[in-house]
Amino acid sequence: MPVGRKKPVIGFAGMTHLGLNSAVAVTDLGFEVIGFSETDAETTGLRRGDLPIMEPDLPEMLAANPDRLHFTSSPSDLTRADIVYISVDVPTDDEGQSDLTRIRAILDRIVPVLGSEALLVILCQVPPGFTRALDFPKERLYYQVETLVFGRAIERARHPERYIVGCADAAEPLPGKYRALLEAFDCPILPMRYESAELAKISINCCLVASLSTANTLAELCEKIGADWSEIVPALKLDRRIGQYSYLTPGLGLSGGNLERDLATVIRFAEANGTDGGVVEAWISNSKWRKDWPYRIYRDLVRPMLPGRPRVAILGLAYKENTHSLKNAPSLVLLDGLGGEADIKVFDPVVGRDALPGLDHAASALEACADADVLFLTTPWPAFREIEVSALKAAMRGRAVIDPYGLIDNDTARAAGFAHFMLGRPLGEG
Secondary structure, eight states: OOTTOOOOOEEEEOOSHHHHHHHHHHHHTTOOEEEEOSOHHHHHHHHHTOOSSOOTTHHHHHHTOTTTEEEESOGGGGGGOSEEEEOOOOOBOTTSOBOOHHHHHHHHHHGGGSOTTOEEEEOSOOOTTTTTTSSSOGGGEEEEOOOOOTTSHHHHHHSOSOEEEEESOTTSOOOHHHHHHHHTTOSOEEEEEHHHHHHHHHHHHHHHHHHHHHHHHHHHHHHHHTOOHHHHHHHHHTOTTTOTTOOOOOOSSOOSSHHHHHHHHHHHHHHHHTOOOHHHHHHHHHHHHHHTHHHHHIIIIIGGGOOSSOEEEEEOOSSSTTOOOOTTOHHHHHHHHHTTSSEEEEEOSSOOTTTSTTSEEOSSHHHHHTTOSEEEEOSOOGGGGGOOHHHHHHHOSSOEEEOTTOOSOHHHHHHTTOEEEOTTSOGGGO
């Protein structure tokens, strides 16, 4: 900011996962922020510091900036904001389609109170064509690609690698107050037309899915032919056409909601416009197949060795570490596969009984493992990496660990007599 120029006041409408982390990150850069929540109860809780979500570093960063972030449930408080972001999460259904009801509802409440020069920025993920169709002066309307990644939301919001900004006319310079805000994050700014920005987010996720699907497909081949995916990855990272930052870690298919939503969006647009979306359908099929890996290992290789009704421990219910979300979680697929054929005890550091009330929840990882014949580690929580193999050996009755992410050291587990199954490693070495 030039010396003497006052920083713009920033509003965020929607204190969801996206809105709250974004608001706190902007506050941390010295901007005054107005955080609008749709309910009085949530506003009261936020003022007390009761966070409705969990994210690493979020409580600490919020506590470090007590005077610049004001929570409110009154839309009129946003009148004095220079820039207002629409920042509600966009839920997806089982078909990967976005439910835009909440975005439209909050727009109906917020737009009438905006100042005559205020900028409106759509931060939510929306399908191509959404932003231009809004009834709002286009010279004050922008779409900004969000950077939300569950479990890394603060890190991504505070240190974005770039900003992608959709505009009515990308040739026109951004307004000074908007540019001042974005430049404070010290990253490249890429203005483009609305539709390009909306499709850019989907394009990024499609490239991510291609990397994930490549890793999953070839890691499975490794399991069958005696190759080791961990030995292949360094060769790919050194290839300049792929690069060291490619996501090449095999996993249990696509989880969460965003990637599957974008794939479903591309298929719908391809069908509507007569283009070929076959490769995207193949990615979805590959994801569903890979998500079933823990249960197939259990069914084909472990269960035949167990007499009677087995006892099963599952560590990790969230779809990935550092989040409470169960959206499309591999653990749910595993639970469906096991059905009523085993006695199951589960533990997750965050997901508790309220989220899955029908399960037997343990108070700790080792308590879940007590007398278990088989252990599944279905979420790579950092705490699970610290579990001692000797403690598992003492707690468990059986000696089978299905550990797709390799949280337990393979050599130590095998030395202790465990059959240890990992993604991308020859199954015969388990």
